[in-house]
Amino acid sequence: MPRNPGVTDEQIIKMYKSGMPFKEMIPIIGLSDRAIRNVIYKHGIEMNREKQSGQPRKHKVNEDFFKKWSHEMAWVFGLLITDGNISGNSHCISFAQKDEKILRLIAKYMEADYVLGGTGPTKLTPTLLINSKEIKSDLAKLGISSNKSLTVPFPRIPEEYLPSFIRGVIDGDGWVQRNGYVMNITTGSQSFAEGLLSVFMNWNLRSEISIQNTRKGKHVYRVWVKGKYNLPKLAKIIYNDATDNYVHIRENLCLYV
Template identity: 30%
Template sequence: MKWSKEEVILLQELYPNYPTNDLVEIFHRNRDAINCKAKEMGIKKIDRYASNGIANKKYNINENYFNEKSRNMFYVLGFWCADGCICSSGGNKCFNIHIKNDDKYLLKNILLDMKSTHKLYENQTSVSINICNQKIYDSLINLGFTERKSLTLEFPLWIPKQYLNDFIRGYFDGDGSVDKNGYCVHIMGTKHFLISLKEILEQNNIRVHSIVQTNHKNSKSDIPHSLYVTRKDEVSKFGDFIYKDMTDNDLFLHRKKERFKMDNKANEKKIQSKN
């Protein structure tokens, strides 16, 4: 059976760290087919999984997580929209998020919030979670998301107003950045997603400078486009918005929040020096 593009992408991500027995369960293919495809792609196991692997086990998780409204649920949804995927292979429906190694504490906190006992899988540069669960997968499909969301993603305008900043914070933590001097916020996404995001930000008195296409070579794809918020006062308002009313229990990426803190401290010093 031919491998789909989505399966190939997922195998590239999972093969080095996942036990082959787990991959059999995920892809609904036999060991020889998986190992043969991996060899063809030039990817190898990390040594501890190079042999027979570890038997697949059942994990606990709150299967209704994406059906229960909370600040953290909408944060996770936003983060997944930026840095995750869903994939169906054989009889398995999987939910995946991957991020750089330095930020693995965030994935640990996400698993805790989902009441999940799933493992983290690491390689030299990234860490990921892969949750094979029909109800989690179906919840995201029912919310309007697709397996090919990198091409089809639109802003979920059904999100209640009180959770918009949490969703946007999650998306920003996954696919956004703020420059070290606090002059520019940059967020990537599909054109349709960013147009809706621009409208929401401007409704909250945050001026968006522009939305531009950043990859002109692939005209068939609606991604990547980039949204820019420029000027320190607008960047500061963006930070105030996404971190609004946060508590110690809310999810966020520490290093990005620190950028906004550093910018605020710099502004305070300038004001003091003028006085």
């Protein structure tokens, strides 16, 4: 059973020390239970008795995070829908981002241990791992489950928290032109794209959808906001409730605030 590309011994040890159960480590790492134990033994890490007896131990996370709306929850929710992954065969939720500042902020908001794994698209992208059956269940109640990329609906977001949700969506799958007044969000879900368009139109922004076909014959939807009056307006809407330590992450859009 070969190890998944990009997964190092150091990452395996971090997952183990975080308290992640072996059954959740196996699909991420690509090794058997015994092979994972051998890595841990090789580095002289003392085996936890709960692990030896098969009793899983969870790493720290606020399991009530998605039970109550807040601006922080809405932002993380937007990121999860666009750039996150919900495992179909475990309770693992992951966020892949090249910019670790975003991952650290997610961990801070969710009161989670900062556990990284090599599970990004190239196996090299920093990926934050969250393991919780309760959180996965709460996300399902919000309409989000595994294999969501092509079918995810636009969720029902309380109007107060909609700007923070859109900010998360842009940070997940958005692109902002550095020297112009153009922004787009890419998604494989027509329903989600139409929901975004409706939000932007309700905010009186100049917005449209374009459709592109992939080599495999699937549709990719891009939702655009354009114009030197519309981009500053969008920025002011979505950053109105952003905290000071967050504002500088999406610098291209922040220039318009």
